[in-house]
Amino acid sequence: MERPTTECVTHEAGRLQSVLVIQPDAGFERANAIKGEGPPIAARAVIEHRVFVQTLKSNRVDVVELPADARFGLATLVRSTALVLPGGAIMGRLTDAQRRGEEEIVRALLEQRGIPVLGAIEGPGAFDARDAVLLGDRLVVAKTASTNAFAIEQLTSFAGEAGLELRGVTLASGVQHLGEVFSPIDARLAVAVPQLVSGVGLEGVELVALPPDLAPAAGCLTLAPRLVVMDLRNAAACAILKRAKIAVEAVDLYDFARAGAGPWALALPLRRAPLH
Numbered sequence: 001m002e003r004p005t006t007e008c009v010t011h012e013a014g015r016l017q018s019v020l021v022i023q024p025d026a027g028f029e030r031a032n033a034i035k036g037e038g039p040p041i042a043a044r045a046v047i048e049h050r051v052f053v054q055t056l057k058s059n060r061v062d063v064v065e066l067p068a069d070a071r072f073g074l075a076t077l078v079r080s081t082a083l084v085l086p087g088g089a090i091m092g093r094l095t096d097a098q099r100r101g102e103e104e105i106v107r108a109l110l111e112q113r114g115i116p117v118l119g120a121i122e123g124p125g126a127f128d129a130r131d132a133v134l135l136g137d138r139l140v141v142a143k144t145a146s147t148n149a150f151a152i153e154q155l156t157s158f159a160g161e162a163g164l165e166l167r168g169v170t171l172a173s174g175v176q177h178l179g180e181v182f183s184p185i186d187a188r189l190a191v192a193v194p195q196l197v198s199g200v201g202l203e204g205v206e207l208v209a210l211p212p213d214l215a216p217a218a219g220c221l222t223l224a225p226r227l228v229v230m231d232l233r234n235a236a237a238c239a240i241l242k243r244a245k246i247a248v249e250a251v252d253l254y255d256f257a258r259a260g261a262g263p264w265a266l267a268l269p270l271r272r273a274p275l276h
Helices: 026-030 042-058 102-112 149-161 212-218 235-243
Strands: 016-022 062-066 082-085 088-091 117-120 132-135 138-142 165-171 182-186 189-192 206-209 221-224 227-231 247-251 268-272
Touching: 016 042, 016 102, 016 221, 026 042, 042 062, 042 227, 042 247, 062 102, 082 102, 082 132, 082 268, 088 102, 102 117, 117 149, 132 182, 138 149, 149 165, 182 221, 182 227, 189 212, 212 227, 212 235, 227 235, 235 247
Parallel strands: 016 062, 088 117, 138 165, 189 206, 227 247
Antiparallel strands: 016 268, 082 088, 132 138, 182 189, 221 227
């Protein structure tokens, strides 16, 4: 493993050094399936998650694994629970009744691993961290059904304390989270669906554009600059990325895709190497 950095995460495209994942369990079958798909099958999701974790480990990532908890069927979508900045984590506030309490489990793990908790979004704020992306000195945030204006006001304050500028983006109707349609893969480069995300938060960022029919592929996870994990069923998107000289680790995450969750949703980065 690489020596961990003194800062936690300074850019979403920095080499991934340490990450938190949570195994799926039978409760994952309660996830809402996307249009045209049936519910995910938990037994298959467990196997797919195991391969995903092994892929991270084979890329020299320190993987911190929490076992499944029957109380929290959707906890495997761990990215929702916290936003990790250079100096530590901001805890989310999930309003889905099925997910209440996940933040406390993740917070305890972060503190155990020496990741400072800088604060938490408080009510009436609602914040799902899949709606925020760190791009160096810029924190990009989208207002969604899961992240409201009260939370964005608090995030603006946290960002200011961390020396970051918060910039907003707008998502098209039907897009649930920013991470579904926008994934940084280098200092000023991101995979995105331009028809589904827009705003000042994207200024100065070059986009590897995917068409709307390939939107699920935009929820990839960056392992290092220009190296991503993507669902192997997104073959057309993989080809677009490879033409743009982006390397792809393709894994089968079909049952997560049925719930609208790409690789990005399954991993909470704890430490990333800074970009140079």
